[in-house]
Amino acid sequence: MQEELSAPERRKGNMGSWALIVAVIALVVAAFGYVGGWLAPQRLTPKRIVDQLQDNAGTFAGYRRNHAKGVCVVGYFQSNGHAQAYSDAQVFAPGRTPLVGRFAIPGGNPYAPDSSVPIRSMALRFAQANGQQWRTGMNSMPVFPVSTPQAFYDQLKAQQPDPATGKPDPAKVAAFFAAHPETAAFRAWAKTAKPSASFATENYWSLDAFVFTNSAGKRQAVRWRMVPEATDTGSDAGSGGNPDYLASDLAQRLSQGPLHWHLLVTLAQPGDPTNDATKEWPADRQTIDAGTLVLEHTEPQESGPCRDINYDPLVLPDGIEASDDPLLPARSAAYAVSYLRRTSEEAHLPGAAVAHPKPEAKP
Amino acid sequence: MKSDAKTFSLPARILHWLMAAMILAMLFIGVGMVASVSERHEWLLRIHKPLGIAILILAVVRLAVRLRHPPPALPADLPAVQKLAAHASHWLLYLLMLAMPLIGWAMLSAGGYPVMLSDSLRLPPIFPTSPVAFAVLRHMHSWFAMLLFLTFIAHMAAALYHGLIRRDGVLSSMVRGEKQAEVIEPATLP
Numbered sequence: 217m218q219e220e221l222s223a224p225e226r227r228k229g230n231m232g233s234w235a236l237i238v239a240v241i242a243l244v245v246a247a248f249g250y251v252g253g254w255l256a257p258q259r260l261t262p263k264r265i266v267d268q269l270q271d272n273a274g275t276f277a278g279y280r281r282n283h284a285k286g287v288c289v290v291g292y293f294q295s296n297g298h299a300q301a302y303s304d305a306q307v308f309a310p311g312r313t314p315l316v317g318r319f320a321i322p323g324g325n326p327y328a329p330d331s332s333v334p335i336r337s338m339a340l341r342f343a344q345a346n347g348q349q350w351r352t353g354m355n356s357m358p359v360f361p362v363s364t365p366q367a368f369y370d371q372l373k374a375q376q377p378d379p380a381t382g383k384p385d386p387a388k389v390a391a392f393f394a395a396h397p398e399t400a401a402f403r404a405w406a407k408t409a410k411p412s413a414s415f416a417t418e419n420y421w422s423l424d425a426f427v428f429t430n431s432a433g434k435r436q437a438v439r440w441r442m443v444p445e446a447t448d449t450g451s452d453a454g455s456g457g458n459p460d461y462l463a464s465d466l467a468q469r470l471s472q473g474p475l476h477w478h479l480l481v482t483l484a485q486p487g488d489p490t491n492d493a494t495k496e497w498p499a500d501r502q503t504i505d506a507g508t509l510v511l512e513h514t515e516p517q518e519s520g521p522c523r524d525i526n527y528d529p530l531v532l533p534d535g536i537e538a539s540d541d542p543l544l545p546a547r548s549a550a551y552a553v554s555y556l557r558r559t560s561e562e563a564h565l566p567g568a569a570v571a572h573p574k575p576e577a578k579p
Numbered sequence: 580m581k582s583d584a585k586t587f588s589l590p591a592r593i594l595h596w597l598m599a600a601m602i603l604a605m606l607f608i609g610v611g612m613v614a615s616v617s618e619r620h621e622w623l624l625r626i627h628k629p630l631g632i633a634i635l636i637l638a639v640v641r642l643a644v645r646l647r648h649p650p651p652a653l654p655a656d657l658p659a660v661q662k663l664a665a666h667a668s669h670w671l672l673y674l675l676m677l678a679m680p681l682i683g684w685a686m687l688s689a690g691g692y693p694v695m696l697s698d699s700l701r702l703p704p705i706f707p708t709s710p711v712a713f714a715v716l717r718h719m720h721s722w723f724a725m726l727l728f729l730t731f732i733a734h735m736a737a738a739l740y741h742g743l744i745r746r747d748g749v750l751s752s753m754v755r756g757e758k759q760a761e762v763i764e765p766a767t768l769p
Contacts, residue, residue, distance in 0.1 A: 241732055248728060348693055530621060549612075560718070
């Protein structure tokens with residue numbers, strides 16, 4: 217039944233065959249190595265972005281690699297049905313959707329004083345009755361400094377503290393901004409921005425654009441923001457020397473009753489940029505008040521329900537889609553790396569960073 | 580599981596080549612998406628989940644086909660070590676093609692993510708929410724993927740070895756049907 221060849225014949229004919237087999241394997245392994253990034257070290261990967269965040273702020277086991285300092289909040293969204301014409305997501309049908317949220321400040325240090333940055337952030341996970349979820353992470357500024365993942369990485373690199381001074385090299389930061397004129401709108405905002413005394417009085421912008429789809433299949437590019445009902449200038453909590461005044465202020469306000477925001481959805485006109493978070497849309501764009509965010513109580517993030525949530529902005533329900541904004545997939549990918557690192561640390565897996573006790577507060 | 584058949588049955592051959600393409604694509608999609616920050620990350624992820632579930636379903640069908648139509652026996656003169664390697668690697672491949680989608684599904688469940696196969700099709704969770712379980716399962720997903728890739732490489736190398744070096748009919752038993760194999764076989768005799 218089998219082909220019979222003499223041994224020398226077989227060996228002679230086999231040289232080419234062996235070479236072919238080795239070549240095929242080498243080709244497949246090389247392709248795999250290239251696609252997986254091991255053979256393409258210059259490619260910007262989510263790991264490199266998260267590594268750079270750690271280089272800038274240090275590694276704090278168990279905490280998010282960015283927006284590390286924060287608190288959990290729990291509440292619900294009361295939809296008025298006004299956004300239903302544009303999105304058939306269940307969250308926009310009239311009624312209540314429960315949610316778990318998180319307020320935070322940017323940066324990788326969970327012990328940074330609240331006054332160290334003028335930006336605050338709000339992340340929400342809406343849990344629809346049909347099991348789908350809407351996760352969103354918003355910041356208290358109307359524009360993002362940069363529009364691409366590469367520029368974001370380059371900015372982090374420019375802001376990496378110099379080991380000698382412990383501070384970023386001003387020359388490098390200046391060079392970065394000079395090379396990135398798209399940062400102008402953010403810098404203009406940052407010049408006048410002051411660290412607020414409360415999470416409750418801030419506006420929170422989606423920054424990135426998304427696409428609403430309705431039951432007729434119509435697509436509408438949107439951005440959204442949360443507009444607070446609380447408009448007081450805040451307490452003077454920050455002046456008392458408490459570095460965690462935002463959490464104290466939030467707990468104090470919630471002890472007196474729930475806090476409210478309105479979800480305002482801005483509808484893009486044709487030509488409005490959906491792929492550039494550094495550019496605001498014109499102020500006359502139609503805006504819909506889609507309902508009220510109601511936050512009822514707060515818990516520390518170390519034990520609260522937001523701890524194990526990755527606020528990946530691409531976890532979206534049917535009726536909301538990603539736009540062509542290049543920051544969105546990069547956020548999703550980098551958040552996934554951060555989430556795996558901190559859950560690995562929680563699981564005490566080999567190779568994961570080990571938690572350090574909270575540093576003593578300076579007198 | 581011995582069989583008198585000289586080739587794999589037609590359903591087995593169709594499943595083999597279809598799943599070979601799907602699994603190889605899946606391995607490349609998997610390592611590609613986790614190493615990308617571009618829009619590729621998003622669209623690869625959108626393929627990854629439904630393709631994984633499709634592989635899981637086909638793997639179950641394939642096991643049933645295999646039990647119904649036992650595969651042809653390996654050549655009698657194949658060294659025992661190679662026979663052992665062949666059988667062990669085949670069962671490892673079956674194990675991994677069933678385990679990988681289940682681990683992926685369990686991992687998303689443990690991470691508290693909705694398991695979305697499309698914009699609206701959602702699978703129920705198959706594991707309770709747990710960050711520790713998420714981390715363990717997520718690492719398992721990566722390591723088993725590497726093991727699957729290495730097993731695939733060994734499998735492909737062995738198939739080429741049988742087809743090009745030994746020329747013992749093992750490769751053709753997965754390529755050709757019984758009838759054609761019988762017609763072709765006499766012509767290859769010296």
